[in-house]
Amino acid sequence: MTTLPRTARSLRPTLDTLFHIDYDWWSKGDRDLRVYLRSHLCAEHRALMAESGENLDMIDWVDPRTAEVKRRDGLVQIMRTHCSQRPDYIAEHTSIVDAAFRVFLVNDNEPLTPRQLADRIERDPETVLKTLAGKPVYQGLRPI
Numbered sequence: 001m002t003t004l005p006r007t008a009r010s011l012r013p014t015l016d017t018l019f020h021i022d023y024d025w026w027s028k029g030d031r032d033l034r035v036y037l038r039s040h041l042c043a044e045h046r047a048l049m050a051e052s053g054e055n056l057d058m059i060d061w062v063d064p065r066t067a068e069v070k071r072r073d074g075l076v077q078i079m080r081t082h083c084s085q086r087p088d089y090i091a092e093h094t095s096i097v098d099a100a101f102r103v104f105l106v107n108d109n110e111p112l113t114p115r116q117l118a119d120r121i122e123r124d125p126e127t128v129l130k131t132l133a134g135k136p137v138y139q140g141l142r143p144i
């Protein structure tokens, strides 16, 4: 049995490469994370937000398990507690990019491999890999 020297290891992402939302990517250029975040709200909350004109940046949120007060993004908090609980949060017609983004939004951006993502969004792992590992970076989804 031979082991490959370290340098021969491919740098190209594989099915087991961990991906996450790279928020640094969002802070570059004039990308508007708030606008994109809003697009992931359920129809009900999108209408509510449009009506109130609120932006909901950071809010104080009490963790029900520890009673600890944490600063959380208001929009993400709504998604966690409401929108992501709806059956159409990740639907058949949701694009792979949007679906992957939605998974990371509500799991605290805990890195996942294309294999794990595919399992959660019910898509083909190879297709997920091809989408996320391509040249253009979609919505900040990048290997860690």
Ligand SMILES: [Zn+2]
Pocket: 041, 042, 043, 044, 045, 078, 079, 082, 083, 084
């Ligand atoms: Zn909602």
